[in-house]
Amino acid sequence: MEKPIFYDMNASSPRRTICSVLRDIYHNSEDKQIKDWAEEATIMAKKMQKKLVEYKTNSSLTKMDRDTILKHVEELGPWYQKINFDGVTTVEHSKSGEKLWEVIKKNYLPENLNNMKILDLGCNAGYFTVQTAIMGAESTGVEIDDKFLEQAKFTKKFFESKLGKVLNVTFMKTDLSDIDYSSIGKFDYIFCLAILYHIGRFKHGIYTENAMKEQEEIVDKLTKISDKILVRTRNLANNDINYYNKIFKRSNFLPTNIIDQGRRTLVLYVNQQR
Ligand SMILES: C[S@@+](CC[C@H](N)C(=O)[O-])C[C@H]1O[C@@H](n2cnc3c(N)ncnc32)[C@H](O)[C@@H]1O
Numbered sequence: 001m002e003k004p005i006f007y008d009m010n011a012s013s014p015r016r017t018i019c020s021v022l023r024d025i026y027h028n029s030e031d032k033q034i035k036d037w038a039e040e041a042t043i044m045a046k047k048m049q050k051k052l053v054e055y056k057t058n059s060s061l062t063k064m065d066r067d068t069i070l071k072h073v074e075e076l077g078p079w080y081q082k083i084n085f086d087g088v089t090t091v092e093h094s095k096s097g098e099k100l101w102e103v104i105k106k107n108y109l110p111e112n113l114n115n116m117k118i119l120d121l122g123c124n125a126g127y128f129t130v131q132t133a134i135m136g137a138e139s140t141g142v143e144i145d146d147k148f149l150e151q152a153k154f155t156k157k158f159f160e161s162k163l164g165k166v167l168n169v170t171f172m173k174t175d176l177s178d179i180d181y182s183s184i185g186k187f188d189y190i191f192c193l194a195i196l197y198h199i200g201r202f203k204h205g206i207y208t209e210n211a212m213k214e215q216e217e218i219v220d221k222l223t224k225i226s227d228k229i230l231v232r233t234r235n236l237a238n239n240d241i242n243y244y245n246k247i248f249k250r251s252n253f254l255p256t257n258i259i260d261q262g263r264r265t266l267v268l269y270v271n272q273q274r
Contacts (some may be wrong), residue, residue, distance in 0.1 A: 018045045064161050076151045081125040085158050095264070096124070096194065100232075101131055107257055108230055108268050109189070113137035116188035119226070121176050122195030126152030126169070130159050133167040137188075141171045142179065149173055175202075177214060181221040190222055193232040194264065197239040207238055216247050223251035227271035232264055241265045 019042050026038040069088045073079075079090035082097030090097070114136035120129040123141030125148060133139040143149050149171055156169050172179075177199060199218055200211030222229055229248070233241050244267070245255050253269040 061161050061164050064158060072154050076154055079125060079151060081127045083125060083127050083155060097127055101128060103259065103266065107259060118189050118191065119187040120191040122198060123152060124148050126155045126171060128191055129169055130155050130167060133169045134159060138168040142174060142176050143171065144175050177218060181225055187226040188228065190226045190229045192229060194234065196231060197234050212238065219247050220251060223253055227274050229253065229269045231269060232266050235263055235265060241267055
């Protein structure tokens with residue numbers, strides 16, 4: 001007698017398990033009626049799985065109440081980016097967050113980011129990653145710190161529940177020096193906001209010769225995967241706009257639309273060759 005086939009009904013995708021049972025029935029049966037039933041049941045299983053995913057997505061998109069927001073903002077703090085979650089604000093004063101976003105949106109971005117890809121390096125609480133996705137982009141935020149990544153996940157969840165739709169946002173936990181930039185594709189904009197001067201600081205110490213070298217190597221790689229790189233500098237020796245002008249120029253990128261913010265400067269480096 002032929003050995004029975006055992007299927008793992010506890011598998012992570014029961015639909016796939018059921019479909020493989022039905023596929024075996026379909027292929028092993030000579031009976032046309034049984035073949036038809038197996039085919040119909042496969043279509044049904046796929047439809048049921050799709051409905052289940054829709055149901056799960058919709059139930060995670062119900063609007064958050066104030067107590068839930070307060071609890072999360074408190075538990076996930078302290079925050080660096082100032083974000084207003086429907087009246088619950090993360091911090092009183094900050095160098096980053098909503099105000100900075102208004103400046104970026106007004107001065108550097110088109111009206112919408114439909115079909116565009118954004119890479120937000122050192123994304124922190126993910127405010128810019130999420131806002132660019134709200135404008136239509138497929139956005140990726142990179143962050144090294146677990147605590148900030150948790151904030152970023154909350155930011156995404158909050159805006160998804162507020163807007164009632166899933167946003168095209170991915171967060172990657174990694175040291176941005178460890179990314180293989182030759183294999184991550186191209187981006188319409190790369191955001192390097194208050195981040196380039198952090199590169200290499202954990203390995204070599206901030207502003208050391210090796211850290212600066214690593215920073216320059218990363219900038220070279222970024223210029224190969226995007227024609228527009230938005231930088232926010234810290235205006236200290238070796239990390240001011242003159243320094244970045246010099247290292248971006250090596251790849252034929254020139255500064256445009258410079259906004260002096262006192263201790264920081266915003267500048268969009270644009271590839272002159274395209
Ligand atoms: C000064 S904050 C700027 C955050 C954000 N870009 C903004 O302008 O609001 C720097 C952020 O980059 C992250 N970071 C620092 N070094 C990093 C690295 N090597 N790789 C990935 N993230 C890093 C920090 O954890 C922090 O969230």
